[in-house]
Amino acid sequence: MTTLAHGVSDAVTITKRNLIRLKRVPDLIVFATLSPIMFVLLFRYVFGSAISTGGISYAEFLLPGIFAQTVFFGSTTTGSSLAEDLKKGLIDRFRSLPMARSAVLVGRTVADIGLNLVSVFVMAVTGLIVGWRIHTSFFHALGAFLLLLVFAFSISWLMALLGLLVRTPEVFNNASFIVIFPLTFIANTFVPTNGFPAVLRVFAEWNPVSTITQAIRNLFGNTSPTLKISDAWPIQHPITYTLIWIVILLGTFIPLAVRQYGRSALR
Amino acid sequence: MADLIVVEGLIKQFGETTALAGVDLTVPEGTVLGLLGPNGAGKTTVVRILATLLHRDAGRAEVAGLDVERQADEVRAIIGLTGQYAAVDEYLTGLENLEMVGRLYHLGKKESRIRAADLLERFDLTDAAKRPAKTYSGGMRRRLDIAASLIARPRVLFLDEPTTGLDPRSRQGMWEFIANLVSDGTTILLTTQYLEEADRLADQLVVIDHGQVIARGTGDELKAQVGGQRLEFTAANSADLPALARLLTPLGTDTPQVDEQSRTVSLPVARGADDLAAALESWRGTGIELMDVGLRRPDLDDVFLTLTGHSSAQDDRPQDGSDKSNSGKGSSEPAGAASADLQKEKTR
Numbered sequence: 001m002t003t004l005a006h007g008v009s010d011a012v013t014i015t016k017r018n019l020i021r022l023k024r025v026p027d028l029i030v031f032a033t034l035s036p037i038m039f040v041l042l043f044r045y046v047f048g049s050a051i052s053t054g055g056i057s058y059a060e061f062l063l064p065g066i067f068a069q070t071v072f073f074g075s076t077t078t079g080s081s082l083a084e085d086l087k088k089g090l091i092d093r094f095r096s097l098p099m100a101r102s103a104v105l106v107g108r109t110v111a112d113i114g115l116n117l118v119s120v121f122v123m124a125v126t127g128l129i130v131g132w133r134i135h136t137s138f139f140h141a142l143g144a145f146l147l148l149l150v151f152a153f154s155i156s157w158l159m160a161l162l163g164l165l166v167r168t169p170e171v172f173n174n175a176s177f178i179v180i181f182p183l184t185f186i187a188n189t190f191v192p193t194n195g196f197p198a199v200l201r202v203f204a205e206w207n208p209v210s211t212i213t214q215a216i217r218n219l220f221g222n223t224s225p226t227l228k229i230s231d232a233w234p235i236q237h238p239i240t241y242t243l244i245w246i247v248i249l250l251g252t253f254i255p256l257a258v259r260q261y262g263r264s265a266l267r
Numbered sequence: 268m269a270d271l272i273v274v275e276g277l278i279k280q281f282g283e284t285t286a287l288a289g290v291d292l293t294v295p296e297g298t299v300l301g302l303l304g305p306n307g308a309g310k311t312t313v314v315r316i317l318a319t320l321l322h323r324d325a326g327r328a329e330v331a332g333l334d335v336e337r338q339a340d341e342v343r344a345i346i347g348l349t350g351q352y353a354a355v356d357e358y359l360t361g362l363e364n365l366e367m368v369g370r371l372y373h374l375g376k377k378e379s380r381i382r383a384a385d386l387l388e389r390f391d392l393t394d395a396a397k398r399p400a401k402t403y404s405g406g407m408r409r410r411l412d413i414a415a416s417l418i419a420r421p422r423v424l425f426l427d428e429p430t431t432g433l434d435p436r437s438r439q440g441m442w443e444f445i446a447n448l449v450s451d452g453t454t455i456l457l458t459t460q461y462l463e464e465a466d467r468l469a470d471q472l473v474v475i476d477h478g479q480v481i482a483r484g485t486g487d488e489l490k491a492q493v494g495g496q497r498l499e500f501t502a503a504n505s506a507d508l509p510a511l512a513r514l515l516t517p518l519g520t521d522t523p524q525v526d527e528q529s530r531t532v533s534l535p536v537a538r539g540a541d542d543l544a545a546a547l548e549s550w551r552g553t554g555i556e557l558m559d560v561g562l563r564r565p566d567l568d569d570v571f572l573t574l575t576g577h578s579s580a581q582d583d584r585p586q587d588g589s590d591k592s593n594s595g596k597g598s599s600e601p602a603g604a605a606s607a608d609l610q611k612e613k614t615r
Contacts, residue, residue, distance in 0.1 A: 006373060013370045017356060017363075024358040024399060089352035093415070096318045098343040099371045 007100035014094075014107025018081070019114055028077070032115055033122040036070040040126045043190060051191050054227030059131035063123070064144075064222055065189030068213045070123060071152035072184055074116040076176045078108055078156040079163030083172045086164065091264055102258050109156040116152045120145060135221030144219035151212045151242060154249035160257040164264045189213050193230060205232035208245040214238035271296045271423055271454045272317065277326035279312050279478075286312040288478040289326065294471075296422075299455040301469025303462065303571070309478040310458035311351065314427045317456065318348045330423055344372070347416030347424045351431060353408035354415075357401040361392050361411050364400060365418055372419035379418070386414040390444060406437030410444065417448070424448065426457045430464060442467060462571055474574055482574050489570045495520075496539050497563050498546055501531045503556035508532060511555055518542050518549075530558070 022028060043066065048058035085091050085104075094104050124132075134141045159176070166172040186203050187193075187210040193201050204210050215238035217223055234241040272294035279287040287309045294300040302310050315321040316328050319339040328335045330342050355364050362383055369379025387396045390410040395403060400411060409429060416424060429445065430438040438461075445468055449455065459465050465472055466486045474482040474489070482489055498518070502511050511532050512523045519534040526533070536542035543562050550557070 009373070010371055013367055017359060017367050020363065021356070021358040088357075089350050089354035090356060092315075092320060092350050093348065093354035093368075094371070095320055096343060096346065096348040097368065097371045098340055098373065103371075 003100070007103060010099040010103030011106040011110070014103050015110045016107075018107055018111030022111065022115060028115070029118060032074060032077075032119045035073075036066060036119050036123040037126050039066050039070070040123060040130060044130050047190065053192060055224030056222060056227060057131055059127065060133060060222040061192075061217075061227070062190065063127040063132040064217045064220060065187070065213050066123060066127075067120060067148055067216060068151075068187075068209050069184040069189055070119050071116045071148055072155060072180055072209065074119055075112060075152045075155040075159050076173070076180065077115055077159075078112045079159035079166070079176065080169045080172050081112075082108060082160055082163035083167055083169040086167050086264060087169065091261070095262075095264075101262055102254075105157075105160050105254075105257055105261055109153055109160060112156050113149055113153055116149055120148065132222070136219060140219045140221070144216040147215055147219070147239070147242065148212065150246055151208075154246040154253075157253035157257055158249060161253050161260055164257065164260045167264075183207065184209050187213065188229070188235070192227070194228065201230070202232075205230050206234055208242060211235065211238040211241045211245070215242050269296050270294060271331055272300070272456060273327060273329045274313065274317070275327040277313065277316065277328055278324045279309075279316065279321070280324055285478050287316075287323075287326075290475065290478065290480055292473050292480070292483075294423075294454055294456055296454050297452045298470040299449055299457055299468055301465035301472045302456060302458040302475065303460070303465045303472055304458075304475040305460060308475045310460075310475060311427055312478075313475075314348075314350075314425045314456065314458055318346060318425050319343055320348075344419075345422045347419070347421035349409075349413050349416045349424070349426050349429055351428050353405075353412040355400045355408055355411050358399055360397050360399055361387055361403070361414075362396045364411060365415055368415040369418045374419060382418050386417060389447075390414045391440075404437070406433050406440060409433060409437070409441060413441075413444065417453075422454060424453050424455045426455060428458055428460065430459070430461065438464075474571070476574070482570070489574075490565050492570070495565075496536055497565070498534045498536050498543060499531055499559070499561045499563050500534075500546070500550075500557060501529065501559040503530070503558050505530050507555045510553070511550075514549055514553065514555075515546055518546055533563075536562075 040063070043062050044059050048062070051058055051061075053061040082091070082105075085094075091104065162176070163169075163172050166175065186196075186200050187207045188204060189209060193204045193210070196204055211234045214229065214235050218238060223229075229235055270293040272292070274290055274292045277287050277290040279285075290309065290313060292300065292302070292313075302313060304310050312321065316323045317330060317335055319335050319342055322336065331345055333342050333345075335342050356367070359367065365383035365386060366379045369382055370376070374382065384393075384396075387393050390413070392407060392410060392414070395407060400408060403411065413426070413429065426445065430441050433441060442464065445455070445457070449468070455468075457465070457468060470485070472482075472484060472486060472489060473480055482492065484492070498515065500511055500515065502508055505527055508525050508527065508530060512525050515523050515532055515534050518536060520537050521535045523532050523534040525531075539562060543560070547560065
């Protein structure tokens with residue numbers, strides 16, 4: 001077999017391993033599905049009554065934002081799982097095997113797409129129950145879900161690097177909360193940004209979490225001519241801007257994470 | 268026999284700390300080298316460098332003539348590593364764990380499965396094969412871990428403290444498994460802080476402390492280096508101890524050591540059995556009631572104590588109860604003179 005074929009087969013082996021784990025650790029799936037349901041219900045019924053979203057219902061405004069936030073959180077699984085593997089000595093074992101250096105990370109990030117897929121599905125069903133609708137074609141909707149998962153995949157590689165650097169799953173989880181909450185709240189995810197103070201508004205307009213949200217709002221048709229959105233370039237070209245981010249994230253963090261994996265050693 | 272592992276002048280720094288200060292060792296094919304030392308001596312660092320996990324600062328490190336850094340991939344294909352932590356995925360079953368590792372050695376699906384089943388059988392895990400490793404006892408996990416490192420029939424096996432944390436019974440079982448591997452001709456580098464373990468499993472021993480080799484040889488050679496035999500007399504009543512010590516003193520090559528707790532007088536002697544006979548001769552008729560009488564050769568614990576100036580257990584993690592029960596004989600004060608002698612030995 002060639003090196004490439006080995007690399008692919010190694011990544012498949014590791015992906016399988018991670019998917020089996022997903023099946024055997026129900027807590028992970030339960031958390032990944034229950035928390036988005038909770039978010040949908042809380043925001044829809046608690047904030048929804050007070051937030052004005054122009055011409056569309058709050059449920060329609062909210063769901064794309066929750067999708068974006070949830071896959072962002074879902075991608076942290078990559079980092080905490082790798083930190084755990086490192087802590088348990090599994091990365092040592094893998095590194096002593098004649099396998100491709102990228103395989104552990106590829107297998108991890110690909111399996112985490114699976115986890116995000118499950119959460120997105122559960123959220124979509126919950127959303128449909130509380131009044132969210134898709135107004136465009138099947139292909140637009142498919143495009144939206146794909147973009148969402150690819151975005152999460154690119155974030156996973158950043159998380160992979162952080163997980164390998166931090167080394168302790170608990171520390172990683174706490175640290176990621178501190179970063180992700182502001183990132184997903186200083187955005188157009190839950191409320192329109194028009195009323196934000198100037199600094200926060202500019203941050204929100206250039207925040208990729210806002211643009212992935214805007215991109216899928218556009219693709220699902222969760223928009224309204226009477227709901228005014230920002231004129232900033234990223235919000236006006238959300239798909240392009242999001243794709244640029246995806247390319248930058250993958251281009252930067254795949255090599256950095258693979259390099260860190262090669263160096264990472266249990267101390 | 269060719270040397271399958273060659274280490275020369277190996278140096279490794281972690282920041283300010285010198286982990287390895289020029290270690291030399293060789294392991295001939297088909298033999299077991301026991302790398303012995305207390306925690307933090309550098310044992311694991313040697314293993315990690317040889318297993319391609321850690322970059323070295325200087326020196327030579329080769330496995331089967333392959334440089335562990337420049338030819339890391341070739342090295343990985345012929346080695347197996349069992350680290351200090353049982354590196355098994357606890358959510359996979361025993362079988363799944365082994366199959367996964369087999370696939371990652373590129374064994375092929377069928378071959379991986381056959382090897383996995385074989386090894387489960389051999390390591391007494393067949394009944395647990397379909398259970399997640401999470402449900403395994405510590406000893407079972409270690410066995411699974413070793414089985415995983417054997418799946419591709421490695422020519423060289425690294426066992427880093429394979430029995431640390433195991434209860435005495437599991438440790439005994441693990442020794443039998445390792446002894447079987449040796450009889451298959453696998454070349455093994457074994458690290459341990461249990462001297463009994465090294466004595467039992469290894470052909471050659473290398474003792475390291477603070478990143479330096481302080482002694483090498485077979486178990487017998489090391490024991491001979493430390494000195495000869497000792498008489499041990501255990502009295503029934505501690506009140507008799509001073510009398511017993513006085514009685515034995517003329518026979519010894521050094522002053523006797525008295526351990527109140529075990530009520531034992533221990534004395535280095537030069538002529539072995541003759542001294543024992545003489546000692547019994549002079550004891551007869553004294554009225555001192557004896558519990559036990561014996562001639563003891565130094566074990567590796569004594570070797571360790573003399574070589575490093577501190578006992579092997581000194582900076583050990585907490586020992587389990589079983590170890591305490593038989594460490595009574597080691598609890599006598601280290602002979603200051605003997606350890607000073609060995610300081611000379613070191614610099615020789």
